[in-house]
Amino acid sequence: MKKTPTYLLCHGFGFSDEYWKNFIPLLDGDFEFFHDNFSSNSEKIYIGVGHSLGFLRLNNSEIKFRALVGLQGFLNFCGSNPTKKKSLQKNLDRMIFSFKKDPKRALEFFYELCRYDGKIPSDIFDKNSREKLIRELEMMKSSFEHCKIPTLIIGSENDCVVEKDILLDNFQGKDFIDLKFLSDGNHTLGYTKAAEVFAMIQDFLARVVQ
Numbered sequence: 541m542k543k544t545p546t547y548l549l550c551h552g553f554g555f556s557d558e559y560w561k562n563f564i565p566l567l568d569g570d571f572e573f574f575h576d577n578f579s580s581n582s583e584k585i586y587i588g589v590g591h592s593l594g595f596l597r598l599n600n601s602e603i604k605f606r607a608l609v610g611l612q613g614f615l616n617f618c619g620s621n622p623t624k625k626k627s628l629q630k631n632l633d634r635m636i637f638s639f640k641k642d643p644k645r646a647l648e649f650f651y652e653l654c655r656y657d658g659k660i661p662s663d664i665f666d667k668n669s670r671e672k673l674i675r676e677l678e679m680m681k682s683s684f685e686h687c688k689i690p691t692l693i694i695g696s697e698n699d700c701v702v703e704k705d706i707l708l709d710n711f712q713g714k715d716f717i718d719l720k721f722l723s724d725g726n727h728t729l730g731y732t733k734a735a736e737v738f739a740m741i742q743d744f745l746a747r748v749v750q
Contacts, residue, residue, distance in 0.1 A: 545745075546584045548603065550574035552592025552612075553676050554650050556661040559591060562734040568742070574598060587745065591730050592702060593617075593676055599687050606749050608691040609741055611729045612702045616683035619709040628706075629681055636677050643670050654701055655726035690748040692718045694737055696725040718744060 547567055551559040557573050564571060569587075572578075574594070580586065580603045588598040588608045595613020598605070618628040638646035643665050651660070663669055695707040704721060711719045720740060725733040 543585045545569040545587045547571040548574050548586050548588045550590040550594030550598050552594045558658045563730045566738040610693045617680040619706045656728045692744040695721045698724050699727050701727040
């Protein structure tokens with residue numbers, strides 16, 4: 541790449557920027573966090589790196605990325621298999637109910653499921669944040685189109701949140717997409733397997749970005 545890239549990082553549902561604390565020291569360029577109302581700079585070369593739902597948010601944005609990376613990212617969380625889809629949609633409904641009833645306990649349970657030991661964001665339980673989380677869960681019932689730029693998807697064999705078969709359903713054999721799996725890492729590859737993940741990203745970018 542002629543210019544140093546700017547990595548645009550977007551965490552997944554229920555997480556915070558702390559998710560990236562082990563990943564950031566490895567970067568060979570600048571970085572920024574993607575939040576609501578982010579304003580891109582046309583002078584920069586953006587490489588989007590999204591975790592889980594964060595990948596979908598980057599994919600759906602109007603930012604002109606040179607390449608995208610999804611760490612357990614998806615376009616259709618519930619997949620295309622009718623039985624699996626129905627089951628996952630019911631799980632999302634249960635999560636929505638739990639967040640409405642007791643958001644703190646619901647998020648604690650979600651972190652346990654992900655095997656994530658980071659801190660729960662202090663502002664995540666205010667009214668606006670709770671409503672946003674519920675909207676994001678509702679959004680995960682839908683399917684979205686890929687933005688058709690070079691994309692690396694990295695999954696985990698032992699992820700019980702975005703399971704391997706969902707990533708295969710979403711991405712296997714699709715144009716513009718490299719799909720790879722690590723043997724473990726649960727649902728927090730960018731946090732627990734940062735070095736392995738970044739090495740895979742570097743290899744990918746060396747091949748697709750000139």
